[in-house]
Amino acid sequence: MSRHVVCPAxxxxxxxxxxxxxxxxxxxxxxxxxxxxxxxxxxPHGGAQICKxxxxxxxxxxxxxxxxxxxxxxxxxxxxxGWEFELATGQSWCDPRSTRLRNYEVxxxxxxxxxxxxxxxxxxxxxxxxxxxxxxx
Amino acid sequence: MKMPxxxxxxxxLHVPAPSMAQLLPxxxxxxxxxxxxxAIDRMPFAMMSYPxxxxxxxxxxxxLQSTANPLEALRAHVLDALDLKFAITNVIHGCVAxxxxxxxxxxxxxxxxxxxxxxxxxxxxxxxxxxxxxxxMSQAVAxxxxxxxxxxxxxxxxxxxxxxxxxxxxxxxxxEAAERxxxxxxxxxxxxxRYAPTIVGWPCYQFEDYVAQAQAFENQTVSLxxxxxxxxxxxxKFVFLESGVSWLPVTMWRTDKTWRGAxxxxxxxxxxxxxxxxxxxxxxxxxxxxxxPTAVAQVLDRIGSDEILLFATDYPHWQFDGxxxxxxxxxxxxxxxxxxxxxLATYPRLAQRAIGGETAxxxxxxx
Numbered sequence: 001m002s003r004h005v006v007c008p009a010x011x012x013x014x015x016x017x018x019x020x021x022x023x024x025x026x027x028x029x030x031x032x033x034x035x036x037x038x039x040x041x042x043x044p045h046g047g048a049q050i051c052k053x054x055x056x057x058x059x060x061x062x063x064x065x066x067x068x069x070x071x072x073x074x075x076x077x078x079x080x081x082g083w084e085f086e087l088a089t090g091q092s093w094c095d096p097r098s099t100r101l102r103n104y105e106v107x108x109x110x111x112x113x114x115x116x117x118x119x120x121x122x123x124x125x126x127x128x129x130x131x132x133x134x135x136x137x
Numbered sequence: 138m139k140m141p142x143x144x145x146x147x148x149x150l151h152v153p154a155p156s157m158a159q160l161l162p163x164x165x166x167x168x169x170x171x172x173x174x175x176a177i178d179r180m181p182f183a184m185m186s187y188p189x190x191x192x193x194x195x196x197x198x199x200x201l202q203s204t205a206n207p208l209e210a211l212r213a214h215v216l217d218a219l220d221l222k223f224a225i226t227n228v229i230h231g232c233v234a235x236x237x238x239x240x241x242x243x244x245x246x247x248x249x250x251x252x253x254x255x256x257x258x259x260x261x262x263x264x265x266x267x268x269x270x271x272x273x274m275s276q277a278v279a280x281x282x283x284x285x286x287x288x289x290x291x292x293x294x295x296x297x298x299x300x301x302x303x304x305x306x307x308x309x310x311x312x313e314a315a316e317r318x319x320x321x322x323x324x325x326x327x328x329x330x331r332y333a334p335t336i337v338g339w340p341c342y343q344f345e346d347y348v349a350q351a352q353a354f355e356n357q358t359v360s361l362x363x364x365x366x367x368x369x370x371x372x373x374k375f376v377f378l379e380s381g382v383s384w385l386p387v388t389m390w391r392t393d394k395t396w397r398g399a400x401x402x403x404x405x406x407x408x409x410x411x412x413x414x415x416x417x418x419x420x421x422x423x424x425x426x427x428x429x430p431t432a433v434a435q436v437l438d439r440i441g442s443d444e445i446l447l448f449a450t451d452y453p454h455w456q457f458d459g460x461x462x463x464x465x466x467x468x469x470x471x472x473x474x475x476x477x478x479x480x481l482a483t484y485p486r487l488a489q490r491a492i493g494g495e496t497a498x499x500x501x502x503x504x
Binding site: 049055058059060061062063064065066081083084091094095104 | 306309364365366368369389396397398399401402404405406409
């Protein structure tokens, strides 16, 4: 496992998303109301770039004709075929046992901690004053 | 293959549909007057899906002489010949196509009472289906409630092609009544011809009409799954009669695949549609439309369950194969399930009877 600084925290504010390439892998990063998610930017179904998907809730029901959207911001819908994935785990809602998006540990860390290393900062000079988005691959 | 042992349960058998003259004693004064004085009794009320003289409706060698006793023939050809435990009779009567809801409901009641008196009372191995008029749900529910105390009626009978798909919520009261009384909902091939029997328009030939029945069953399978009928009625089972079988795996694959992406549209569908179908829908074995034993085995394997098929002779339609009761190619372990166990698991009222807990037939007031 290696730790990577992928961007300064202010480049991924709440409500935003971006793609970082780490070790040749495209990682989709989401900040949903302060919760960070890092997922391989490739749907296990058809290979779509899931960073372009809709971040939303999950439609649930107590029976025919009952509609509820619950757990707002916790799910991602693939832009190609609408497969639904839980952002926190990458699990498919329809098929949690055998389909999942690869997901990665992601957190904000203070530059003061990061400069102690070890870490891989491919593109960002790390300063003690700032915070950074860090993922474990 | 030949019948391997006694005690099988035939889930689709047809007694000869009653003529209007036979039904008149089962109608009240008002409807008798209407039907006789409007000359409606001269109409055959035969379902055009099954024209009486078409080969598909009756194999020539099972056709009865006009003097023959149809009950004796039924015993000789099927009940005794195959040593059956039960046979469920389905009367496919044209009254369900009437636009006059009250006349249709009156005729359904007459057909059901005729079946009870002329057949169920005379032959203890026979079980009945409650024919309902599918356009008037309150009268359909009333008919179920009227006959439910008689446990020889084991299911409610609908046609594969009516005015609206069978998953629509307007049918829920019928399904809830069936579930409440431990009745199955049976859907038999056939159409009331409100629409063309193929989705692409009117065909020329009965041959096409018959092939297209399988597509109607596919449509109904998707409708029942998508509309959440089994979330609403978790104890309910549907039995498809004369539906064919080979279309089912393809329908399950396609429904599952589409559901993954379209799921939020019908959020009450809370698991793979194929799981719902395997749990709640049963198909009868006639006609088994796979061409050879290898294909028969493959179809069953692809369905993914040997609990979904119910034995049926479809006597006297031409699918009835006499002594050759089941297709070759079925796994040995599946044969007993198909002949007996699956029907007992599907029909609460047969299981009740099979373990000796039969409720005495209750005579109740005729509406």
